[in-house]
Amino acid sequence: MVGNWKMHGRIKENAALLTEVAAWASALQNDVHVGVCVPCPYLAQSQALLSESVVRWGIQDVSAHTHGAYTGEVAAEMAADFGVTYVIVGHSERRAYHRESPELVAEKARRALDARLTPIVCVGETLEQRELGSPERVIAEQLDAVLDAMTAEQVASIVIAYEPVWAIGTGKSATAEQAQDVHAFVRSKLAKTGAAADVVPVLYGGSVKPENAQELFAQQDIDGGLIGGASLKSKDFLAICQAAQTVLQ
Ligand code: PGA
Numbered sequence: 001m002v003g004n005w006k007m008h009g010r011i012k013e014n015a016a017l018l019t020e021v022a023a024w025a026s027a028l029q030n031d032v033h034v035g036v037c038v039p040c041p042y043l044a045q046s047q048a049l050l051s052e053s054v055v056r057w058g059i060q061d062v063s064a065h066t067h068g069a070y071t072g073e074v075a076a077e078m079a080a081d082f083g084v085t086y087v088i089v090g091h092s093e094r095r096a097y098h099r100e101s102p103e104l105v106a107e108k109a110r111r112a113l114d115a116r117l118t119p120i121v122c123v124g125e126t127l128e129q130r131e132l133g134s135p136e137r138v139i140a141e142q143l144d145a146v147l148d149a150m151t152a153e154q155v156a157s158i159v160i161a162y163e164p165v166w167a168i169g170t171g172k173s174a175t176a177e178q179a180q181d182v183h184a185f186v187r188s189k190l191a192k193t194g195a196a197a198d199v200v201p202v203l204y205g206g207s208v209k210p211e212n213a214q215e216l217f218a219q220q221d222i223d224g225g226l227i228g229g230a231s232l233k234s235k236d237f238l239a240i241c242q243a244a245q246t247v248l249q
Contacts, residue, residue, distance in 0.1 A: 001224050001241045003036040003231025014042055020234040022053035030245045035086050040074050043082040058086025061094055064107035076115035087112040090122045092165045102145030109146050113154055120159040121146050127166035136185050147193050155195035160202045161226040167206025176215045179204045183221035210236055213243035
């Protein structure tokens with residue numbers, strides 16, 4: 001269960017939120033892993049407040065380069081200096097607002113792996129793409145670029161997040177059935193890489209809230225969630241993690 005803070009947070013509020021999450025996460029069972037992907041300026045704060053806890057922290061994007069004249073970018077190795085575990089790559093907001101191509105997203109995922117970080121590769125279709133036909137074609141294009149650029153061993157070390165663009169921040173989640181269909185498709189693509197498809201967690205993201213979490217996570221191929229807005233409220237994030245605890249095996 002990974003929180004994606006996006007561009008939210010201030011140092012004072014973060015302290016309260018991180019401390020609360022660290023406190024309740026230790027009481028979760030059923031092997032529920034909790035992480036938060038914070039804005040880069042708050043990495044040191046996250047490391048300070050979470051390193052004694054079971055909660056892992058991460059970033060929301062990474063450079064496709066290792067170092068050099070790339071003003072404003074953050075290298076995976078730099079994040080690793082702050083004890084980071086997760087790196088979100090290919091979030092639809094990056095694909096849309098920063099024109100990130102599937103190939104660039106694949107590069108970023110590889111950079112994360114090179115730095116021994118876990119990329120959370122986001123894929124998802126827009127409403128227009130869904131209405132034009134099946135979302136699978138779009139998902140396949142996004143996924144193939146990443147999977148083709150990796151060995152089976154590397155594929156076994158990534159996390160995938162299916163996030164339908166029309167469900168992100170809209171309050172309108174995919175139905176459990178719609179999400180399960182795409183997750184099963186993602187799983188079949190993973191199986192074709194030769195990596196053990198069931199070792200790669202496939203998360204769902206897009207308006208997950210306490211009210212719909214249990215139904216989503218009860219689906220066979222949904223292994224967890226990438227939680228935006230609701231991860232900024234400790235109570236909601238906790239309720240979502242508890243829903244996962246109830247249904248995830
Ligand atoms: P949301 O965002 O939960 O606020 O819809 C999810 C995401 O963009 O990762």
